[in-house]
Amino acid sequence: MTQDGTAPANSADHPWPVRTVAVKVAQWIDRLGSVWVEGQITQMSPRPGARTAFLVLRDPSADMSLSVTCDPELLRRSPVPLQEGSRVVVYGKLSFFVGRGTISLRAIEIRPVGVGELLARIERLKALLDAEGLFDPRRKRPIPFLPATVGLITGRGSAAEHDVVTVARNRWPAVRFEIRNTAVQGPTAVPQIVRALAELDGDGAVEVIVLARGGGSVEDLLPFSDEALCRAISAAGTPIVSAIGHEPDTPISDLVADLRAATPTDAAKRIVPDAAAELAGVHDMRVRAAAALRGWVERETRALAQLRSRPALADPLRDIERRAEDVERLRTTARRCAERLVDGEATATRHLREKLVAVGPAATLARGYAVVQRVAGKERHVVRTVGDAPAGSQLRVRVADGAVTAAALGAESLGKSVVAQALPDNQKQTGRNRR
Structure with a gap:
């Protein structure tokens, strides 16, 4: 005891004796009071003449059991005969036997669980x-x-x-x-x-x-x-x-x-x-697969025959030959059109050339006209009036087939009317010579 009169705390230095632990466990279990417990009877040992019957109550869902003691009269008065394997509901109070250190449920009432309840x-x-x-x-x-x-x-x-x-x-x-x-x-x-x-x-x-x-x-x-x-x-x-x-x-x-x-x-x-049924199914599927394959080959063969019978595959050069004829016809037509165009353009060119020759200075010279130029050193000037060629001037006279060198000896005036009529022709001829 401590100085204040209380028991020392439990420790390695102050252990409790077995009797103290047993008593405390019995007190704790006693506080639980009475309980209802459901389980399955696995052992029954009602001894003739004994005042206590011993049972073992097991949980059907777990490997756990509980010892039960009861008055044998409870077993005998049961409305349904109790035997091992019976499902029961037990009402009782747990007790701890301090002498043996075991727990047991003292049953006060045992109720068998009927089929209807189950x-x-x-x-x-x-x-x-x-x-x-x-x-x-x-x-x-x-x-x-x-x-x-x-x-x-x-x-x-x-x-x-x-x-x-x-x-x-x-x-x-x-x-x-x-x-x-x-x-x-x-x-x-x-x-x-x-x-x-x-x-x-x-x-x-x-x-x-x-x-x-x-x-x-x-x-x-x-x-x-x-x-x-x-x-x-x-x-x-x-x-x-x-x-x-x-x-x-x-x-x-x-x-x-x-x-x-x-x-x-x-x-x-x-x-x-079923192996036999599966083998029969495999055989049936093989037959069906072979038939389907043969059908597919026949369909494809017919399709190929139809394709081969088409004109494009039966005579593949037929279209090429027909196209070749079209190409040759188009080539002939194009050549004919080109020739007509060339002939037309050649004729037009010839006409233009003839016109050009007809109005050109060479044709004028061929008709008897001449171009008179005054030579002054390396320069040459076309003589348009008598004033352009004073006496003593060196002249170059161009005719149709060449040129003649001459000298101006004098000048002779024509009538105004003649000059007025001839002047435009001379000017035109001089302009053409320059060109």
């Missing part, structure tokens, strides 16, 4: 999972056409295992199985199935998982409507086929699974194809 709970769970979208068809994963390895979860030595393996191998002999044998009913079914499902889902070689059971009563099929199992099926990455084989009552696992099969045999038929 079905009602299944319906409530179904509505909950449906609201969460676990039944949505868009969540369904497609089943592979030809899985190399099939995972199978079923009971050991069960008819369901025999049906799935035999039918699948008869349809496709090369198929391989990874089989996990688990309990398919009772309190241990859900934990074992969930573990097997996780193991197969983690195996990369497994392409589809079949959960199979050969039917049973409503109570026997309760594990397949368990929430933990349904959520494990929904969370799996591998497609899952549910083949419970119970038509009247559909377990929730059928709704959550990616594919529901009516029976294990139906599941085997739906996970692997």
Whole structure:
């Protein structure tokens, strides 16, 4: 005790004895009070003459259990005979036995859960999972056409295992199985199935998982409507086929699974194809492909024959020859047009040349006229009037066939009328000589 009268704090230097810890645990548990607990009876040991009956209550969805003690009269007065596997609701108070260090539930009331109540709970769970979208068809994963390895979860030595393996191998002999044998009913079914499902889902070689059971009563099929199992099926990455084989009552696992099969045999038929049917289909497709190919070749042959029969391909030079005739005709026409144009222009040129010759100085000189030029050194000046050639001037007289050198001896005047008439002609002739 400390100076103020309180107990020292718990530490390595001041540890609590076992009795203190046991008492404290008993006090803490006692504060919990009475509770209602639901579970499945896995063990019952009512001893004749004993004042206490011992039971083990197990959680159907987890590997957990709780010890229960009760008055044997509670078991005998039950309206429904209780046995191992029965679902019950227990009302009692937890007790911690300090002597043995164990916890036990002292049952005051035990109520068996009837089939009606179980079905009602299944319906409530179904509505909950449906609201969460676990039944949505868009969540369904497609089943592979030809899985190399099939995972199978079923009971050991069960008819369901025999049906799935035999039918699948008869349809496709090369198929391989990874089989996990688990309990398919009772309190241990859900934990074992969930573990097997996780193991197969983690195996990369497994392409589809079949959960199979050969039917049973409503109570026997309760594990397949368990929430933990349904959520494990929904969370799996591998497609899952549910083949419970119970038509009247559909377990929730059928709704959550990616594919529901009516029976294990139906599941085997739906996970692997029939080799004989596939070979027949391949043969049929080969026949159809060959017929289609022959038809295509015949159509193309006819099309080629039609193309070859066309004039452009039957006589390819025909158009060239026709075009050659057109070209020759156009060449002849162009040559004729060019010749006419040249002849016309030649005639016009000849006429112009004749006109030019007729009005040119050479023609004038040929008619008897002459051009008189006064020579002054190297310069020459055309004599137009008698004043341009005074006496003694050196003259050069040009005639039609040459020129004559002369000298001016004098001048002789003509009448004004004669000069006026002749002057324009002389001026015109002089202008032409200059040009």
